[in-house]
Amino acid sequence: xxxSIQIHRSLPQQYLLRLGDTCLILGQRLGxxxxxxxxxxxxxxxxxxxxxxxGQARALLTHAGRAQGFDExxxxxxxxxxxxxxxxxxxxxxxxxRPGDFALTVQRNLMVATLxxxxxxxxxxxxxxxxxxxxxxxxxxxRYHQQHAADWVVRLGDxxxxxxxxxQDALNALWRYTPELFEADAVDDAAVASGLGPxxxxxxxxxxxxxxxxxxxxxxTIPAESPFRSSGKRGVHTEHMGYILAEMQQLQRAFxxxxx
Amino acid sequence: MNEAVVADTTRARKAWAVLAxxxxxxxxxxxxxxxxxxxxxxxxxxxxxxxxxxxxxxxPATEVISQSVIDAIDGAGLGPVRITMQRAPAWTTDWISxxxxxxxxxxxxxxxxxxxxxxxxxxxxxxxxxxxxxxxPRCGSDQTEQLSAYGSTACKSLxxxxxxxxxxxxxxxx
Numbered sequence: 394x395x396x397s398i399q400i401h402r403s404l405p406q407q408y409l410l411r412l413g414d415t416c417l418i419l420g421q422r423l424g425x426x427x428x429x430x431x432x433x434x435x436x437x438x439x440x441x442x443x444x445x446x447x448g449q450a451r452a453l454l455t456h457a458g459r460a461q462g463f464d465e466x467x468x469x470x471x472x473x474x475x476x477x478x479x480x481x482x483x484x485x486x487x488x489x490x491r492p493g494d495f496a497l498t499v500q501r502n503l504m505v506a507t508l509x510x511x512x513x514x515x516x517x518x519x520x521x522x523x524x525x526x527x528x529x530x531x532x533x534x535x536r537y538h539q540q541h542a543a544d545w546v547v548r549l550g551d552x553x554x555x556x557x558x559x560x561q562d563a564l565n566a567l568w569r570y571t572p573e574l575f576e577a578d579a580v581d582d583a584a585v586a587s588g589l590g591p592x593x594x595x596x597x598x599x600x601x602x603x604x605x606x607x608x609x610x611x612x613x614t615i616p617a618e619s620p621f622r623s624s625g626k627r628g629v630h631t632e633h634m635g636y637i638l639a640e641m642q643q644l645q646r647a648f649x650x651x652x653x
Numbered sequence: 654m655n656e657a658v659v660a661d662t663t664r665a666r667k668a669w670a671v672l673a674x675x676x677x678x679x680x681x682x683x684x685x686x687x688x689x690x691x692x693x694x695x696x697x698x699x700x701x702x703x704x705x706x707x708x709x710x711x712x713p714a715t716e717v718i719s720q721s722v723i724d725a726i727d728g729a730g731l732g733p734v735r736i737t738m739q740r741a742p743a744w745t746t747d748w749i750s751x752x753x754x755x756x757x758x759x760x761x762x763x764x765x766x767x768x769x770x771x772x773x774x775x776x777x778x779x780x781x782x783x784x785x786x787x788x789x790p791r792c793g794s795d796q797t798e799q800l801s802a803y804g805s806t807a808c809k810s811l812x813x814x815x816x817x818x819x820x821x822x823x824x825x826x827x
Contacts, residue, residue, distance in 0.1 A: 434801035434811065441803040448711025452740070526741035530710055533743065533827040541802045 398463060398471045404583035406457050407478055408590060409524070410468075411580070411626055412512070413453030414479035417469060419505055420446030421641055422487055422498075429492035438541060439498070445534040452527045470645035474634055481623035482570040484634045488563070496549050496556065497563035502542035504567065507603050508574055510535040511596035520588030543607045550611025561613055569619040573626060575600075662696040664731055668703065669694055671729045678717045679806045680824075682760035685718065689748025692739055701726060701734045706744045709807045709827075746826045757824060758790045763797075763812065765826035787823050789814035799823075 400406070423443035430436035454468040483505060487493025513535055516528035549556040574593055581592035608615060623631070644651055672694070673686045685691050685705075693704040703722055707715050719736045726734040746765035749757075754764035766787070786795035794816035801811040809822045 434803070437805070438801060438803040441807045444711035444713065444807055445709060446711070448709060452710060522741070526743070527710075529741055529743040530707070533745075534710060537802065537825070537827075544802070 396471075397473045398467050400458075400463070400468070400472065400476050401461055402476070403460075404580050405521075405587065405589055406460070407580045408584045409453055409457035410476075410478040411480075411593075413450050413457055413468075414477045415483055415505065415509070416446040416453060417450035418477070418479045418637065419483040419501075420444075420450060421637055422483065423502075425487060426492055426498065431495050435495070442502070442538050442541070445531075445538070449527065449531045449534070452530075453524075456523050456527070466645070470642050474630055474638055475628040477625075477630065477634065477638070478628055479625050480570070480573050481625035481631055482567065482574065484625060484630060484637060485567070485570065486633055494559060494563060495545075496559040497566065499542050499545040499549065500560065500563045500567055502538060503546050503604060503607060504571060504574075506535050506538035506542055507600050508593070508596065510539050511599050511603075512591065512593065515591040515596070519590050521590075524589065539603075546607050546613075547611045550608070550613045557612065560611065564608070564613050565616050568616040569621045570623050572618075573623045576622070576626070578627075664701060665694045665696045667729065668696075668701055668726055668731050668734075671725050671731065672703070672722065675718075675721050675725045678714045678721070680757070680760075680762070680808075682756045682762070683749075683753050685722070687750050687753030687756060689750065689753070690718075690744060699733070701731055702737055703734055704737045704739050706739050708744050712807060744827075746824060749824075761790050761821055762809065763787050763790045763821060763823040765824045768826045787812055789817060789819065790821055791819050792817040797821075 420443045423439045426439040451465050454465040458468045488497040513528040513532035519525040550560040575597040577592040577594040584590045673684050675685045677683045690706050695702040757764040788795050796815040797812050804811045804822050812823050813820045
């Protein structure tokens with residue numbers, strides 16, 4: 394029972410897992426702030442957003458596993474690293490040290506919340522009724538996440554000398570992981586063909602416009618394009634993924650079926 | 654709200670009345686009916702089906718709410734009951750009843766305004782002063798400011814009244 398599950402990875406399942414794992418892994422990262430955020434209000438905000446993301450992940454993983462008879466917990470806790478299909482951006486640590494850097498966290502939240510908001514808008518018309526229902530709910534939450542992140546990106550970017558410098562450092566560190574979000578492949582093509590959902594690439598122009606507007610307001614400079622391409626959506630992760638999974642999975646691997 | 658679609662039996666009507674007494678565990682000023690999360694009550698002959706909709710995807714109260722519905726319906730002798738969670742159409746704070754809004758205000762929570770159709774458009778860069786004035790539930794002043802976008806639960810944010818200096822919670826419109 395402690396063994397990993399083997400998932401089939403059909404194209405539509407991969408499409409759902411990319412969405413579900415994006416929510417799951419960012420939710421886990423935001424949860425790391427619990428008890429450590431710079432001020433109490435932000436501790437509450439980050440953990441509430443983590444809660445929304447975990448809730449969305451639960452619905453998406455439940456849906457993704459149904460055809461093969463796996464439940465949300467099996468997919469969350471018993472997959473091997475290569476079967477997680479989140480983009481690399483969300484698995485990166487919250488910044489140097491523990492609990493990390495608040496500037497980096499809000500920069501990443503802006504990038505991911507903007508992406509998810511735009512995807513949910515299109516997914517609300519999915520040919521898959523369950524996915525459309527999940528999207529209809531999640532879009533309301535993603536709007537708040539985006540708003541919250543945008544407010545902080547502007548406040549810090551247009552703040553003190555130190556907050557500006559750390560915001561620009563965070564943007565420089567994260568930006569090269571954003572092209573991966575919009576790389577289309579057979580998974581996206583199949584989703585478009587079946588009406589399951591859009592290519593993530595289809596929201597790139599809107600994403601760049603919305604994120605760009607906030608970064609301009611914040612007085613931050615968008616880094617130059619980099620030839621580097623991350624590959625988390627294909628299951629090839631950074632060294633950080635093993636650590637995050639070890640923390641997430643330890644309990645279920647040590648005490649199979651454990652519940653409270 | 655959805656009462657028009659109720660399979661209109663005495664048992665279903667009684668169940669609706671019972672559900673008006675089941676309180677939300679996180680905002681105990683409101684019943685589940687005030688909150689607008691009871692979508693349907695269907696008398697299936699043997700089993701009574703209560704269809705609920707979640708407020709937020711990750712709302713941790715969902716399981717508690719389901720159990721309190723089962724306990725209340727069973728307690729009223731109307732069981733056996735089955736809970737069905739239905740996500741679509743997504744719950745909106747517009748479904749909170751007028752009575753529920755009054756109860757929220759009396760409880761010290763500023764009720765949500767109408768959900769703005771403009772929520773789908775690009776980001777509003779707002780400062781700490783909200784784009785739409787939220788009236789203080791204590792003194793009624795609209796000279797209020799947001800302290801935090803999130804509050805003690807996912808559905809609320811924190812405000813303070815500049816006029817009476819009291820902090821209060823605001824039920825976010827979604």
